[in-house]
Structure formats: C-alpha cells, structure tokens
Amino acid sequence: MSTAILPSATTTTSPFGSASHLQCRECGARYSLGAEYACIECFGPLEVGYEFGTVTREQIESGPLSIWRYSALLPVSATAALEPNLAPGFTKLVRADNLARALGMTGVLWVKDDSGNPTHSFKDRVVAVAQSAARRLGLSTLSCASTGNLANAVAAAAARGAQPSVVLIPSDLEPGKVVTTAAYGTTLIAVEGNYDDVNRLCSELIGDPVTDDWGFVNVNLRPYYAEGSKTLGYEIAEQLGWRLPQQVVIPIASGALLTKVDKGFREFIDLGLVEETPYRIFGAQAVGCSPVEQAFRAGHDVVRPVRPDTIAKSLAIGNPADGPYALDVVRRTGGSIGAVTDEEIVEGIRLLAETEGIFAETAGGVTVATLRALLRSGELDPTAETVLLNTGDGLKTLDAVSPHVGPAGTIAPSVSAVVDLLGGAA
Numbered sequence: 463m464s465t466a467i468l469p470s471a472t473t474t475t476s477p478f479g480s481a482s483h484l485q486c487r488e489c490g491a492r493y494s495l496g497a498e499y500a501c502i503e504c505f506g507p508l509e510v511g512y513e514f515g516t517v518t519r520e521q522i523e524s525g526p527l528s529i530w531r532y533s534a535l536l537p538v539s540a541t542a543a544l545e546p547n548l549a550p551g552f553t554k555l556v557r558a559d560n561l562a563r564a565l566g567m568t569g570v571l572w573v574k575d576d577s578g579n580p581t582h583s584f585k586d587r588v589v590a591v592a593q594s595a596a597r598r599l600g601l602s603t604l605s606c607a608s609t610g611n612l613a614n615a616v617a618a619a620a621a622r623g624a625q626p627s628v629v630l631i632p633s634d635l636e637p638g639k640v641v642t643t644a645a646y647g648t649t650l651i652a653v654e655g656n657y658d659d660v661n662r663l664c665s666e667l668i669g670d671p672v673t674d675d676w677g678f679v680n681v682n683l684r685p686y687y688a689e690g691s692k693t694l695g696y697e698i699a700e701q702l703g704w705r706l707p708q709q710v711v712i713p714i715a716s717g718a719l720l721t722k723v724d725k726g727f728r729e730f731i732d733l734g735l736v737e738e739t740p741y742r743i744f745g746a747q748a749v750g751c752s753p754v755e756q757a758f759r760a761g762h763d764v765v766r767p768v769r770p771d772t773i774a775k776s777l778a779i780g781n782p783a784d785g786p787y788a789l790d791v792v793r794r795t796g797g798s799i800g801a802v803t804d805e806e807i808v809e810g811i812r813l814l815a816e817t818e819g820i821f822a823e824t825a826g827g828v829t830v831a832t833l834r835a836l837l838r839s840g841e842l843d844p845t846a847e848t849v850l851l852n853t854g855d856g857l858k859t860l861d862a863v864s865p866h867v868g869p870a871g872t873i874a875p876s877v878s879a880v881v882d883l884l885g886g887a888a
Contacts, residue, residue, distance in 0.1 A: 477598040480515065481537035484508040484685055487787065495537070497599050497682045507783065508685045510537045517733050519704060522696075527552040529587055529693040535729060536693075537686050538594040546623045547593060548615075550586035551693050553578040555701040558850070560817040565834055567844040572707070574698055575820055575852045581618045581642070582855035583611035583776075583823075584719065588690035589619045592679035595686035601677030603628060607661040608680075609715070609776045610639030611823075611854050616679060617646035628676065630660050636775060638858045656770055658781050680716075688718045688784075695726025698849055699736050706730075706741045708846035711833050713825045713853055714745040714754050714799070715777045717784030723851075724791045743791055744842060745799035746832035748772035748824075752801035754785045758792065759799075765789070773804045773862045774824040776854060798841040802831040810834070811856060811863055821856035829853075 484493040488506030499508055517534050525531030529551035530543035543549070554575045562571035576584040589604075589612070596604060604620040604627045606612050613629045620627035629643055633652040644650045653660045664681050667673045679687045699706055706727055712720045724743055730736045747755045750772030757765045765785030770778035782788070792799055802810070807824055810831030815821045822830070829850055836842035856863070873879035 477539050478537045478595070479539055479542075480512045480534060481510045482513045483511045485511040497601060497677065499682055499684045510685050510689055512537075514729075514733060517735065519700075519735060522700065522735075529590060529690065532693055532696050535696070535733075536591055537689055538591060539598070542590075542594045545594065545597065547590050548580040548586055548619055548622055550579045550590055552697060555698065555849070556818060556820065558818050561814060561830075564813060564817050565837055565844070567837065567848070569708070569843070569845045570847045572698075572702075572847075572849045573814070573818060573820060573852055574694065574849055576694070577820070577822065577826075577852060577855035581611070581614040582858065583615065584691070584694065584851075584853045585611040585615035586619070587693050588612075588687045589615040589679055591690035592677065592683040592687035593619050593623060593625075595683055596677035596679075599677070599683075601675055601683070602626065603673075603676045604679060605629065605664065605673070605676045606679045606681075607631075607657065607664040608643075609657050609778055610635050610643075610858065611776050612680065613639060613643040613648075613650070614646075614858075617643045617648035617650075620648065621646045630664060632656050632660055632775075634775075636859055636861060638860060642858070657779050658767070684783075688722055691719045691722035692726035692729070694719070694851065695723040696730065698723075699727065699730050704736050706736055706739050707849045708740070709742050709744065709797075709842060709848040711744045711746055711829055711836075711842075711848065711850045713777055713829045713851065714747050714785075714788055715779045715782065715825075717745075717754060717782045717786075717788035719851075719853070720745055721784050721787045721791050724795070741795060742797040742846075743795045744797040744832070744836060745788055745792055746829045747799065747801045748774040748777055748807060748828050749801045749803050750774070751778045751780060753780060754782060754788055755799040755801040757785065758789055763789065772807075772824075773859075774807055774828050775859075776823065776825045777828060798836060800832040800835045800839075800841070802828060802835055806831040806835070808863055808866055812866070814852070815856070820852060822852045823854035823856050823859040824862050825854055826852040826856070827862070 486501035528549040579586040751770035767781035807827035811827035
C-alpha cells in the first residue's frame with residue numbers, strides 16, 4: 463500500500479494525463495497514482511485527483527467520437543485513444559416525445575441510450591479507462607466481479623487488447639450475459655452466491671501470488687474505472703448544446719454512476735465549459751434491492767446492506783460502495799430516489815420499447831418505471847427538461863419480458879386467416 467503524499471505537478475507527458483494523485487473521499491489523505499483503492503488512514507475509498515490545464519469546447523469537439531474526446535479530463539495518457547481498445551462512448555441522446563406524452567410530461571424528455579456501446583452497456587466506458595490504467599501500472603490480466611454487463615465489457619476489451627482476462631460472476635446470472643461473456647474467450651468463473659460474495663472474493667484475491675499481475679477493474683483499479691462514468695455527464699451536456707439539463711434519472715447499483723455523472727457536470731462548470739444552472743439528480747432502484755432508496759426515505763446517511771431479490775440483476779448490489787455518496791448528491795441537488803417492483807420493471811421496459819423503439823434491459827426498465835413513479839408522487843417536475851439514462855440492451859435480459867410478449871396468433875398461410883385474426887384482435 464502506498465504512503466500518503468502530496469502530489470507533484472503533472473505535465474502533458476504524464477502517463478496518467480491530468481491526473482496527479484489519489485485522494486481519500488473521507489479524510490482527504492493523498493497518495494501517489496497506483497493500483498490502490500482504500501485509504502490506509504481511515505479505510506475510506508480513493509478517487510482520482512487532477513490538475514487540469516485549459517480545456518476548451520473547440521478542443522473537445524475536434525476529438526474522436528468516443529470517450530477519448532475527453533482525454534484531457536480523464537486519468538489516461540494522450541495516446542490512450544491510439545492503443546487497442548473498444549473506443550466506447552458518444553452514444554445517442556434521443557428526444558423521447560412519445561414517451562413524454564405517455565407519461566404526461568410537458569417538458570422535453572431525452573433518453574441517453576448507452577446500449578449503443580460496443581458490448582451494449584455503459585460499462586464499456588469504465589473498462590476503457592481502467593484498461594488504460596492497467597497498462598500504465600503493469601497489470602497484464604484484466605479481471606472483475608460482475609453482474610453481467612461488466613463481464614461482457616472486460617472480456618471484450620481484453621480480447622481487443624490481446625490480453626488475458628478472468629471474470630467472476632454469480633452463478634445465477636442471466637444466460638444471455640453468461641454466453642456473451644464466454645464468447646470473447648475469457649476465463650469465466652461462476653461463484654455460488656450473489657454479487658457481494660463475488661466482489662468480496664475478488665478483494666481477497668488481490669495480493670495472492672497467482673493474481674499478482676491482475677487488474678481487477680472494479681477493485682484495485684476502481685478509482686480509474688469509476689472516472690469513465692463521468693463521460694456520460696460530459697456527453698449529455700455537450701449534446702444538449704453545452705448546457706445542463708434540469709433533471710436526470712439514473713439507475714443505482716453501486717451508486718458510482720450517479721455520483722460520477724454529477725462530477726462530470728461539476729467539472730464542466732468549474733472549467734467554464736457550461737453555465738452553472740440548477741439541476742436535480744434522481745436515483746432509481748428495484749424494490750428487491752433498494753438499500754440506497756431505503757436510506758434516503760428514512761433520512762439516514764448510512765446505507766444498510768440488503769440481500770438482493772430482483773429480476774434487475776445488473777442493479778443487484780446489496781452493499782453499494784458509493785451508496786452514501788449517491789445520497790449526498792441526490793440531497794444536494796434536491797432530487798429523490800425511487801424504487802419499483804419487478805412487475806413495474808417489465809412495464810417500464812415495454813413502455814420504452816413501444817413508445818421510442820428502444821429495447822432496454824431490466825436496469826432501463828427500473829429507470830423508466832421510477833421516472834413514472836416519481837412523476838405520480840410529485841417529486842419529479844413534469845414540465846422540466848429531463849434526461850433518462852438507459853444503460854444496457856434488452857437483448858441481454860430477454861427472460862424478463864419473454865413471458866409477456868409473443869405472436870398475436872399462429873395461422874395458416876392465407877389472406878383469410880390474417881383477416882380473421884385481425885378481426886378477432888379488433
């Protein structure tokens with residue numbers, strides 16, 4: 463473990479770009495950049511600190527149509543975009559007028575659709591940044607604990623980078639995510655237990671001689687990995703014409719995505735890239751795994767762990783590492799956190815698909831259903847411009863909706879049979 467230090471000034475030739483140090487989110491202790499994730503002073507989580515230079519809109523707009531257009535704001539080298547990687551990001555921001563009408567909203571509603579990433583989830587963003595850090599730190603094998611989407615992203619990124627990978631997943635993961643991870647040639651290990659059990663195992667593996675050169679993207683590389691989520695906030699602001707939305711609805715698993723979107727907004731404000739305007743951040747969880755929502759409703763600052771029981775397995779983290787920080791962001795911005803049932807999740811998936819042609823996985827169903835619930839409760843303003851995050855593709859979680867959809871009927875190949883069926887349906 464590194465010793466606490468004060469960072470030295472960085473230069474444009476730094477292997478980590480503008481990143482200058484790691485800093486404890488609790489006590490503020492500073493450390494040198496390395497494969498560290500916990501403070502030795504108070505055991506708090508570490509995050510990346512920066513010494514940003516001047517960054518302009520023109521510089522960003524001249525960059526590639528991927529997260530690498532924001533390289534100057536990430537803990538990566540100037541050559542990160544040129545190294546073998548999946549080049550994720552700059553996904554579509556879709557104006558969702560049909561969904562807005564269905565929900566009774568008069569304000570403009572957008573869907574930031576991250577299912578368009580290379581492995582069809584936002585996890586490609588975080589893995590790309592972690593992969594760059596792993597190269598700089600001499601960690602040759604990529605690894606992770608995952609509820610599915612991260613497994614896909616790590617396996618694919620490692621394949622693209624000609625690196626070995628080892629991915630650990632709960633044994634009850636959705637079959638689609640198991641197959642799509644194994645297809646990339648990774649060593650896939652199914653662990654008896656839930657995500658929290660898998661994550662604990664990965665933490666215990668760090669330091670073992672067998673895993674000495676492994677980069678666990680969401681453990682010992684977590685400070686760098688988490689920074690990839692900021693790019694969603696950056697893109698939303700840029701795609702809106704260099705301004706912030708009034709409301710954002712974000713699914714909560716570990717809570718890191720929500721906190722980093724907020725961090726992205728604040729960094730754009732601090733750098734003068736957008737005007738500082740009020741925005742509210744809302745969190746979305748499933749009732750079967752809603753520890754952050756429960757803490758929010760109870761007025762607590764501490765998030766009490768739960769045992770997950772929901773079809774939204776990508777959000778099924780019972781002990782979310784960034785839960786307390788997600789609470790801070792939601793409360794500071796005047797937002798709220800909602801939780802919805804499995805039935806409502808399926809309804810949310812179908813509503814988004816039927817109104818906008820976007821087929822979301824269960825996490826997207828959680829977010830749509832929570833948006834609707836918060837509108838009904840009056841906690842979310844139907845007249846305000848709102849961005850909804852869809853973080854993954856519905857093809858990954860077909861089991862959730864397959865019992866509820868299908869053919870209108872099976873008929874003989876004749877015109878009369880079609881007419882009879884349509885007449886019956888009418």
